[in-house]
Amino acid sequence: MKVVFNSFGGRYNDNPRAVYEALVARGAEMDAVWLARPELRGDFPAGVSTVETWGPDARAAVESADVIVSNDGISREWDKDPATTYLQTWHGTPLKRLHRDAVWAPEGRLELVMRDVARWDVLLSPNAASTPHLRSAFGFTGPVHETGYPRNDVLNAPDRDARRARVRAELGIADGVTAVLYAPTWRDDLVLSDDGPKHTFPVDLGDLARGLGADSVLLVRLHAMVSDRLVVQGPAPLVDVSRYPDISELYLAADVLVTDYSSTMFDFAVTGKPIVHFTYDLEHYRDDLRGFYFDLAEIAPGPLLTTSEQVLAAIAGLRERPWEPTERYERFQDTFCSLEDGAATERVLQLLFPPDGRPAARGALPANDEPRR
Template structure:
């Protein structure tokens, strides 16, 4: 069986990575090829077969595959062969409207993406809330499997504490420091209407000043969306650790003590950890009512209050340092609605659906660099 994996245009990450590592651990007789971005080949484990993303070799690999596993639109043209199964894992619970449901998109973009959706044979869903929204937004009539996301299994792993310590040491986070992970989402208009044709991103605050205001006992980890990560320009010497190029965000969830985000789907994944989430929603009305639109009222459903200024965010983080964190009723409702399937066994469920050969059962936890524990 020939299997081609892809994650975020050639990264070694996310649910495709979790499924691949489980197949390796189980010892399945599969011929695996990864699509790899030229600058990310070093992230893949030694001995992994890769072809450069977007090249004729990548097209040939996809067209010869028995199974294709991807977590996003692949983004270049290829012809799906008869008999090939394309499993689309997708990459998040949608708060923001997606595909056909968005309020605005550049001309021709949705029609182009529809050609990719037409190749899908099955789609994974992280929860019952997301399933009908995926079906409608993508116009997808094939099977949608509510399995939870394989990528999130590590967050419930018995090895989570060891992995947390390992990643914090790698990032240079001092013992006892509070790691604040900031994951702002991208703005469609900034990306597609950029004057020079490339993706742009602006922040509602001075990141250096914000990081300094957190204090010496805090570390700010900045993870911008992959749509804009190539345009990040931080001042030299800013007290920030840019983790935008870190191969797999799920290990950053383990390393972090608190998440600050706006409308990113990272909040749904981070909630699996039970650690605090702060929503910095400075442009809520514009994003919700004009730019992208939401599937539900964030103010009602969010795991905590929505904050509109950096001063409020700093105060909320400081408060977390004064009293032990205990999940609130709001937080627990959020977790119940969106994380009920994130029990550490999503990978096992997906393997039984699409790769049933081999004995069932949980797999060994990966390390952050892809080696097995």
């Protein structure tokens, strides 16, 4: 069985990584190959077979695969074999409107996306609330399976405390230091513009880090769309973790998440740790740029704040008393995290890689997203 894995156009992380490592642990007989960006091949473990994204070997790999596991579109030119099963895991619970549903998109982008969607055989959904929006965004009429996200299994794994300690040690975070993970999403009008900056920060990150205090560290994680386009700079206590291979481990290492409209909020909530929203451009992002599937003011698990002073005050307030999830936070978890129970990867393996080692036939993959009773 030949299986090709792709994550964010050539990285070793996310849902495909979780599926791959579970198959390896199972001892599955497979010829596995990863699409890899040349400059990121050092992030792949020794012994993992890779081909360069997007060279001729990559096209040959996807065109000869029995199964393709990807968390993003493979939008380059290639012809899919009718016998190939293409599993699209996607990479987040959508707050912001996607593709066909987005308020704005540059000319030609939607056509590239839809060309790849036509190749998909199966789509994963992290929760029932997301399923209709994923169908709408992609115009996908095939099977959608609500499994939860394999990448989040580590957040409930028996070794999560040991992972937390290891990652914090790797990042030089001492015991007793509060790790604040700042993970903003990207802005379409910047990234997809013909000129100008590809990303801007609303505040000086060094000032924000210093404002947290000596017993804290600011971990800055840029979105994959912009992480290779600029360098995060600033004095300690600031650490650029944009190149850290897998954000799930950063969720374990962190004590607080600061984000805006990113899907990181849905994953981080699995940990039960506090979330603060830095929504300085809320109206522009919601009304002009993307649009939302959910009313953020209604569902947000944490406060919506517009200035760095408010963010610093909210984080300081968390030190004054032990954190306990609010009723609002718990409703958020009930809606979006109910399938994040540590068994999502196994559900995907049962779906696509049954114990006999052969991928399930395409016609044997009915959707499980019919209305719940």
